[in-house]
Amino acid sequence: MAENDAAAYDPENIFAKILKGEIPCHKLYEDDDTLAFLDIMPRTEGHALVITKEPAADLFGITPEGLGKLMAVVQTLAPKIKQAVGADGVLIQQFNGAAAGQTVFHLHVHIIPRKDGFPMRPEGAKMADPEDLNATAEKIRAELDG
Structure with a gap:
């Protein structure tokens, strides 16, 4: 984490609670550095979130190595999710700050x-x-396993 961003990260945010197992999620993928799960308020079928396990509030608070690991997972998962739900394309979004x-x-x-x-x-x-999220998660996990 960047030194001057340490205070900005809240270890009790909802995604930190998901990482700690305090809040359930519809998990798609997990490794030592990232977790991917379905958004509970999806904008489309298969809308997923990939989060870092590094405590970073935004793009400016993560190490370059952590960012590389996060984006490698996004690059791997996106086409699998696209295939699983029969999509024609994939929108990748990432926001930094409330104004964004x-x-x-x-x-x-x-x-x-x-x-x-x-x-x-x-x-x-x-x-x-x-139940819809469970069904979608199963389709995506099957695509990841296949």
Whole structure:
């Protein structure tokens, strides 16, 4: 973590709680440095979040090595998620600071599969049905295992 960003990171943010196992998630992938799971308020089917395990509030608080590991996972998962949900493309989003639209101050990257002719739901519009999320997670995990 960058030295001057240490105070900005809140170890009790929702993603830190997910990492500690205090809050459940629909896990897609995990390694020593990252965790990927489905967004509970997805903008499209398969909307996933990839988070770093390094305590960083945003892009400017992570080490270059940590950022490389995070983005390598995004690069690996995005086409698998696209395939699993039958999408035509993938939107990759990452926000830094409230003015940029960041709402959880733990570095994360959105993988949002896009299908031609299907608009995205508004951000934070509606919680998905847990059974729907489970079914989507199973499709994606099968693609990752295959």
